[in-house]
Amino acid sequence: MRKLVYYAAVSLDGYIAGPGGEYDFYPGNDAYTAxxxxxxxxxxxxxxxxxxxxxxxxxxxxxxxxxxxxTYLAGPANPFAHLEQYVVSTTLEKSHHPAVTVVRDPVPLVKELKQRDGLDIWVCGGGKLAGCLLPEIDRLVIKSYPVIAGAGVSLVSGNFQPTQFTPVEHISFDTGTYVTWFDRK
Structure with missing residues (x-):
């Protein structure tokens, strides 16, 4: 069965983006990008x-x-043409591109997608969406950066619902960035 994977970058203080959606404050280098x-x-x-x-x-x-x-509005109208794309919104009537489907309630969609054959399903921001989907998230891939943002979009926001994950893989880079894979316990 396919997994729902939240693959996200996060600051030391738990933010995936700044208050205006900024993410250019995350350090990197050519080796990490490669x-x-x-x-x-x-x-x-x-x-x-x-x-x-x-x-x-x-x-x-x-x-x-x-x-x-x-996340969708911050990029081009068809950001991931090589993927099946869904934008979750209660206010957007239709997407800016026919290859992107607008979804009001992502939970039934995720349950359906998990039953189909294919690769895993990526949750690509933001924290509110991750909070809504937390009961369905099977794996976290967290890119942790050595920077404090101070404010912004939380990694997960929503209701209090402690959920345990187990680290299964870890890699670090000389920039101080590390990536950790966590599976639902």
């Missing part, structure tokens, strides 16, 4: 895939993506 492109090519927006030599690279991890409204 690792991300190799390990998670499917998470690179379509507009950049050709530029970094990923144009024809098949998806490795995901073939569907769920985005919150702010």
């Amino acid at each position: 690792w991300m492109a190799e390990r998670f090519p499917d998470t690179i927006p379509t507009q950049f895939r050709d530029q970094i030599g990923l144009g024809d690279v098949p998806n490795k991890n995901f073939d569907a993506v769920l985005m919150g409204l702010s």
Whole structure:
């Protein structure tokens, strides 16, 4: 069965973006960027895939993506043309591109997608969407950066619902960034 995976970057104080959706404050370098492109090519927006030599690279991890409204509106109208794309919103009437489907309630969709054959399903921001989907999230892939944001969009927001995960893999980089995989306990 496919897994719902929340793959996200986070600051030391638990923010995935700044108050205005900023994420350019996360440090990186060429080695880290190359690792991300190799390990998670499917998470690179379509507009950049050709530029970094990923144009024809098949998806490795995901073939569907769920985005919150702010995440969707921050990018191009068809951000991940190489994935089945859903934007979760109660206010957006229709997407800005026919390849992106607007969904009001993501839980039934996730349950349906999990039953289909395919690669895993990626939760691509934001914290409110992750909070709504927390009971369905099977795996976390958290890229932790050595920076304090001070304010912004929380990794997960919503109701108090303690949920245990077990670390299953960990890698660190000389920038002080580390990536940890957690599976639902």
